[in-house]
Amino acid sequence: MPVVPTGSAGASSRKRSAEPGENPPGHEREAKKACWGILTSQGLQERERERGQIMCSALHMTVSKWLLFTAEGSWADRSPLHEAASQGRLLALRTLLSQGYPANIVTIDHVTPLHEACLSGHVACVRALINAGANVNATTIDGVTPLFNGCAAGSSVCVELLLQHGANPWTTHAHHPSALHEACKRGSRECVESLLSRGVDPDYEVPHLGSALYMSCLHNHSGCSQVLLHRGADVNRGRGEETPLHAAVASDNEEQISLLLDFGADVNLRDCNNLRPVEIAPPGGKAQQLLQAHNVSPRSLCELCRINIRNLIGRSRLKFLQQLPLPSLLTQYLEYT
Structure with a gap:
């Protein structure tokens, strides 16, 4: 039985391991580890992305709910006194005040019933609220006063009433x-x-x-x-x-x-x-x-004189023109009447 030389088998084995295109021992294990690392990294990134999307959705829902609550709250916290003042229902307003509703009750935006009454130009309601102790200088979170609302409504009676009671x-x-x-x-x-x-x-x-x-x-x-x-x-x-x-x-x-x-x-x-x-x-x-x-x-001499005289008198003293020892015709001319 022929004996196979051991040297040639070792040489053949070494040749096979040295042939190009074949991986050295242990390379397959390292490749599997690298591949597993990539998959693990991708999985973590995917989970982070999903977590971020969930957080964004939750934040969006929270903000939406808060905005909805604010929008509803600015109306939901309007008292019956606000409604009565806004609609000019004097009898209902007086009844509510007699039942203990505070005249200075405010909404979330610090709007008072007096703001509402002035904005709608309801003079009787304005008077009733002032008599009940309403603050004529109350301001909303935007700095709006009842006096501003009275001017917005074009109600000179409301404006005069507020000024008479100390409105700034x-x-x-x-x-x-x-x-x-x-x-x-x-x-x-x-x-x-x-x-x-x-x-x-x-x-x-x-x-x-x-x-x-x-x-x-x-x-x-x-x-x-x-x-x-x-x-x-x-x-x-x-x-x-x-x-x-x-x-x-x-x-x-x-x-x-x-x-x-x-x-x-x-x-x-x-x-x-x-x-x-x-x-x-x-x-x-x-x-x-x-x-x-x-x-x-060009302007006439009379026009130039009138303008210059008024400027010299000064804005704060124009109301005293009537008291100057001048002919009435000249006074009227200086007053543009």
């Missing part, structure tokens, strides 16, 4: 809503007169709205503009570089433009786009014709 006509914060601006926006001349008679500055500005005169010109309320100018409002003070005349010209409001020009509006002032009022006037409109006529005919 001045805005306590620069960014809070201004009752004077709201009255000018709504065109309530009587409300403007009531506020100015209590010492409100006719030149008071709100940063994003500008002056009260600018507001009345922007919304085409010549009556409010006339009251403000008679009280000494600066005819050229608007919003930023834009003057009340710019606002009136943009609306092509002939009455407003004539009023501003009579009180000395400067036709050469430029807005933020470096444009004069005549340059923004609608082509062929009344505003353009007025301004062009004004440019070719």
